[in-house]
Amino acid sequence: MPDAHALLADTGHKVAEEYGVTHRTVRFYEDRGLITPERRGTRRVYHPRDRVRLGLILRGKRLGFSLEEITRIIDMYDEQPGEVGQLHYLLAQIEDRRADLEQRRIDVLAALDELDELEHRCREDLERLSG
Numbered sequence: 001m002p003d004a005h006a007l008l009a010d011t012g013h014k015v016a017e018e019y020g021v022t023h024r025t026v027r028f029y030e031d032r033g034l035i036t037p038e039r040r041g042t043r044r045v046y047h048p049r050d051r052v053r054l055g056l057i058l059r060g061k062r063l064g065f066s067l068e069e070i071t072r073i074i075d076m077y078d079e080q081p082g083e084v085g086q087l088h089y090l091l092a093q094i095e096d097r098r099a100d101l102e103q104r105r106i107d108v109l110a111a112l113d114e115l116d117e118l119e120h121r122c123r124e125d126l127e128r129l130s131g
Contacts, residue, residue, distance in 0.1 A: 034054075056070070073093065
């Protein structure tokens, strides 16, 4: 009879499907050491810890963090100064990321304003030339 941990585990294909990524993506993060599934013969068994880490990796990617930043944040949980240090570092990274995104928003809004102005001038010129 399988142990309790095995009952909570999933194979790579199931995990990939659940998280909406390819099996290749899951293997990529495994190759990078970010997740460490148990090997049972030729099968890999992904335990809850791997699932949590995969969720954190994917969230970090969606938020624009580099894989190196994500790795550091995740690894800090198990190292000194532990969770407190991890949270301080994460807060600093959030602040930096937010500032970057705010600047991008300003840049996008400025570009949209410029496009509006150019479109308006083009329409005026076209009306003048057609009329």
